Amino acid sequence: MKGYEKNGVLSLKDIRLPSKKQLEKGVAILECVQEIPCNPCVDSCPVNAISMKNINAVPVNDFDKCIGCGKCVGLCPGLAIFVVKIKDGKASITLPYEFLPVPVVGDNVEVLDRNGKKNGTGLVKRVVKIGKTMVITVEVDEKFAMDIRNIRVKK
Amino acid sequence: MHAAGVKKLSTSLKYDSPRGFFCGIGKCSSCLMRVDGVPNVRTCIAPLREGIYVDMQDKLADLPDARFVGEPKKKIETDVLVVGAGPAGMCAAIESAEHGARVLVVDENQCVGGQLIKQTHKFFGSKQENAGTRGIMIAKELEEKLRELEKTGKVKVMTDSTVIGYYEGDKRHRFGVVERRSDYSSVFYEVECNSVIIACGAMENMLLFPGNDLPGVYGAGAVQTLMNVYGVKPGSKVVMVGAGNVGLIVSYQLLQAGIDVDRVVEAAPFIGGYNVHAAKLCRCGVPIQTSHSIKEVYGKDGVEGAIVVGLDAKWQPIPGSEEKVECDTVCLAVGLTPAIRLLSQIGAETEFIPEAGGYVALHDDSMQTTVKGVYVAGDSSGIEEASTAMIEGKMAGLSAAISLGHKSKENQNLLEQYREELEKLRAGPFGEKPRAAKTKITSFMEKKR
Numbered sequence: 001m002k003g004y005e006k007n008g009v010l011s012l013k014d015i016r017l018p019s020k021k022q023l024e025k026g027v028a029i030l031e032c033v034q035e036i037p038c039n040p041c042v043d044s045c046p047v048n049a050i051s052m053k054n055i056n057a058v059p060v061n062d063f064d065k066c067i068g069c070g071k072c073v074g075l076c077p078g079l080a081i082f083v084v085k086i087k088d089g090k091a092s093i094t095l096p097y098e099f100l101p102v103p104v105v106g107d108n109v110e111v112l113d114r115n116g117k118k119n120g121t122g123l124v125k126r127v128v129k130i131g132k133t134m135v136i137t138v139e140v141d142e143k144f145a146m147d148i149r150n151i152r153v154k155k
Numbered sequence: 156m157h158a159a160g161v162k163k164l165s166t167s168l169k170y171d172s173p174r175g176f177f178c179g180i181g182k183c184s185s186c187l188m189r190v191d192g193v194p195n196v197r198t199c200i201a202p203l204r205e206g207i208y209v210d211m212q213d214k215l216a217d218l219p220d221a222r223f224v225g226e227p228k229k230k231i232e233t234d235v236l237v238v239g240a241g242p243a244g245m246c247a248a249i250e251s252a253e254h255g256a257r258v259l260v261v262d263e264n265q266c267v268g269g270q271l272i273k274q275t276h277k278f279f280g281s282k283q284e285n286a287g288t289r290g291i292m293i294a295k296e297l298e299e300k301l302r303e304l305e306k307t308g309k310v311k312v313m314t315d316s317t318v319i320g321y322y323e324g325d326k327r328h329r330f331g332v333v334e335r336r337s338d339y340s341s342v343f344y345e346v347e348c349n350s351v352i353i354a355c356g357a358m359e360n361m362l363l364f365p366g367n368d369l370p371g372v373y374g375a376g377a378v379q380t381l382m383n384v385y386g387v388k389p390g391s392k393v394v395m396v397g398a399g400n401v402g403l404i405v406s407y408q409l410l411q412a413g414i415d416v417d418r419v420v421e422a423a424p425f426i427g428g429y430n431v432h433a434a435k436l437c438r439c440g441v442p443i444q445t446s447h448s449i450k451e452v453y454g455k456d457g458v459e460g461a462i463v464v465g466l467d468a469k470w471q472p473i474p475g476s477e478e479k480v481e482c483d484t485v486c487l488a489v490g491l492t493p494a495i496r497l498l499s500q501i502g503a504e505t506e507f508i509p510e511a512g513g514y515v516a517l518h519d520d521s522m523q524t525t526v527k528g529v530y531v532a533g534d535s536s537g538i539e540e541a542s543t544a545m546i547e548g549k550m551a552g553l554s555a556a557i558s559l560g561h562k563s564k565e566n567q568n569l570l571e572q573y574r575e576e577l578e579k580l581r582a583g584p585f586g587e588k589p590r591a592a593k594t595k596i597t598s599f600m601e602k603k604r
Contacts, residue, residue: 078431116440
């Protein structure tokens with residue numbers, strides 16, 4: 001049995017990761033590892049980078065094609081897609097956020113890993129609405145690029 | 156009443172222990188109270204009106220004289236009666252009406268939509284099944300279609316109404332329908348139809364442990380109803396029991412409502428729901444404990460805490476692993492049982508199929524049961540997802556229309572197309588249970604022939 005089947009938390013080994021060069025461009029990382037009947041990410045992609053063999057297959061992102069636009073981040077029903085871009089020692093992480101209050105650009109918010117553990121703070125760089133889902137881009141230190149997957153905004 | 160802090164609605168027959176509501180959707184009987192002198196009112200679905208008097212009833216309430224207004228009884232004739240206006244029922248009604256049938260839809264809730272109206276999360280599936288759209292929006296879209304058809308006279312919708320029984324007819328099916336008025340009086344209707352589609356969903360399962368009847372032990376659907384339909388917080392700190400999709404999704408919605416979820420416990424050694432739902436909770440810091448369950452819930456007039464216990468490989472409690480968790484709400488998401496009472500009263504043959512959630516009415520691949528003209532769709536035909544319920548609804552609705560004489564090559568092709576869509580959705584590893592259930596149902600049906 002895989003670890004995430006027991007505790008819900010994915011490890012990096014479970015996820016298909018982009019190369020360093022692809023990360024510099026900024027690409028969508030699909031943290032969707034089970035065969036579930038779902039494919040809106042495929043339909044949402046403007047450059048047809050995301051593909052699936054059938055509706056139950058695990059989606060695969062062609063990191064070379066991916067332009068890191070983040071459309072899929074807002075449309076994935078499982079909130080399982082994150083765009084990560086690394087530049088000048090900083091990582092900007094674009095994630096879906098379904099809580100109130102919604103942060104505004106310039107806010108410093110708590111940043112959390114896949115276990116919900118706080119890992120310092122991050123700077124909110126971008127706040128957009130895709131469909132009816134808020135999509136937030138937060139900037140953290142490069143070394144947290146593959147760990148930070150949530151934010152907490154103090155009320 | 157819950158918002159005002161009234162959680163105790165009755166006392167148990169034998170020990171006088173306090174009891175609250177459990178299912179919150181009018182399926183169980185733990186919320187029965189006397190309203191303006193009328194006993195046995197399911198207060199969880201009774202609309203509130205200024206000036207009404209609600210009190211706890213004697214344990215076995217004396218029934219007052221029946222007060223049916225509008226005597227003699229009214230009669231409604233229709234081609235197709237749809238019982239239940241959830242995802243399956245609404246799709247069935249729309250499909251039937253669009254293919255030429257006159258349809259009457261009856262639902263016991265105040266509004267149509269069934270459980271969809273409390274699903275604030277985005278749905279899975281493909282474009283055809285509205286993937287990426289939130290359940291509540293799907294309910295709105297379906298209701299708009301239904302209301303359009305109602306304007307043209309093809310559909311009539313009766314809410315606050317219950318189908319109370321089946322009566323044999325010569326050639327057509329006959330049902331009794333009771334419509335509840337806002338003054339808690341009722342009107343009785345006799346409905347005569349050629350076909351009926353039963354899509355009345357399912358009931359939340361209960362779990363056995365001491366204290367399971369304390370106010371504050373609620374079904375997951377009840378918690379969702381309080382939060383997402385009525386805007387009332389079910390409590391301030393919750394222990395969720397069950398890590399299937401329902402338990403995971405409702406836990407996340409509790410967090411969104413600003414309620415503390417202490418943990419999710421799951422008796423099985425693995426998480427049953429989708430990892431994407433589990434991961435959302437984990438990212439918010441909610442631990443999911445597999446091989447753990449509730450040993451008991453304690454409290455005087457309501458839940459004050461729970462004892463969580465670890466389970467061994469044989470699902471037996473491990474002595475010494477007990478942990479006391481203070482909380483005011485324990486939410487049960489331990490599966491559903493298909494609602495088949497009306498189907499069995501009609502005489503449709505049923506079988507116990509564990510993968511379907513319990514007893515289900517046998518049906519063919521057009522959703523017709525062993526009784527001609529009686530169809531089933533959605534959770535009533537086996538516990539599954541809203542996406543598959545909608546397709547089953549369409550199949551039942553189309554089949555009913557075809558049997559009424561709207562037979563054409565086009566309609567047959569469409570029916571086949573729906574079958575293929577269903578098959579696709581069930582093809583993955585998470586479709587294993589429904590696949591097994593439907594295979595068993597098919598083989599039972601073949602034996603009957």
